[in-house]
Amino acid sequence: MCIIRASVTAVPQLLVSTVLLGGIYALIAVGLTLIFGIMRVVNFAHGEFLMLGMYLAFWAFTLLALDPYVLLFVSIPLFFGAGLLTYTLVMKGVIHASHNVQIFTTVGLSIALQNVALVLWTGDFRFVRPWYYSVVVRLGGTAFNLSQIAAFVVSVGFTVALFAFMKWSYTGRVMRATAQDRDAASLMGIDTDRVYGLTWAIGIVCVGVAGVLLAPLYPVYPTAGLQFVLLAYVVVVLGGLGDMVGALLGSLIVAAVEVVGSYVFGTAWKEVLYFLLFIAILLIRPAGLFGQRGTETLGV
């Protein structure tokens, strides 16, 4: 009885929390699904770029007193550059290799980046605490943190911009064409290796920006990316690998499971819950909940 009464009054808060969290997860997941959809590579180092984004925000804040939201603008070209660099140095050599080789490569990149962070910055938990850190906004029985809203707004703005780019820009079409038929694309004069480099860099920008946005909300440490990226895999599989709209809806579902699950069972259970959900989805609909055309659509 008690739980039920409590849950009725909590519904608006749970809803708002779900949407806020889902928006941020979407940005992480969209980058992952973009890279998979176009390059057919599962980026196991995705979380490490998130971690780098968090550290970037931390150091810029600590050393230069730069606010994470100001840093956003700088972080876009920075992560684009980091993306092109890792593509050229690491991914380019394995882009035509087997899936196994690609998995070893991105897992290797992940471990390397974690250890570089550990050596450079130790394993200490670090915190970014701008002035608005403790500002709580109350609205009609709900309360939320200002950084959460800011992260949500930027995240959604970014995701929408990426959608628009993929759907309507010429380069977006070139990327989709390459995903749909690589040989045909190169016969049109498209340099498909360059398309893959661009795709990788854009995916890295998404997750790097997400890291900057998350820095004021979560502790920063070398394996900080893991928790988020595990969840991004759940989101992406839920939505259908390579399906960007699916990734968006998947983010909301995972966020809902996390928010409601934590409320009902306690935070300790949230990961168990969404992995149960994950397994259930894989059993019922291996192509993902929204991936009606399976993994072959790639239509964005």
Next chain:
Amino acid sequence: MLRAEGLNVAYGDFQVLWDASIRVGEGEIVCLLGPNGAGKSTLMNTLSGLLKPRTGRVEFRGKRIDRLPAHRIVAEGMSHVLERRRLFPYLTVRENLVLGAHHPGARRHREESLVHIEAIFPFLRERRQQLAHTLSGGEQQMVAIARGLMARPRLLMIDEPFLGLAPRVVEEIVAVIRRIHADGVTIIFIEQNVELALRLADRGYVLESGRTILEGSSPELLQSAEVKRIFLGGRAG
């Protein structure tokens, strides 16, 4: 215009082409004949740069191209329409055509190319916004050829343009190829039906087990005992 000599091409350890050679002059229509699995598509894919030969060379308009990646060869004036059309299935007809003119030399003339192509294929005007995978087989073949033309090629290579099409549609495509040829484009195409192929082509090459075993004008090939053996062997006993 095109000269390929001594091509040896393999998929991994499995060699498919053995010393294959062909020559095509400016303004010709040439067909590649041969039974299933003879290596016709492999040869065409090597010419357009999708596959790299182990040995041998390909020259196009006086320039060696066998080490160039496929996306660079298009810009040299060679356009390749793949077997089974291979449109971008989830892009519209218009988007497919626009991408056909991706390389800078073609992009500059994109709008006039579109006008020219819609004159050759009037049905495209009503289908601009349709997703490519929802077209019929014949329509897809037309769009694939149209997309190939968007690159403004001097040489158009078409792999099995008539595959799986109704006789009426086959005739339409024959007419389209003749028209493109009349506009000054050299043509190489692949076809397994000898009568149909040699009716359209000036000249042909016959491939068998990865070797270019025979070459001749269409009337010569129609008379050839060798051609009868390869293509009618089963029927004639």
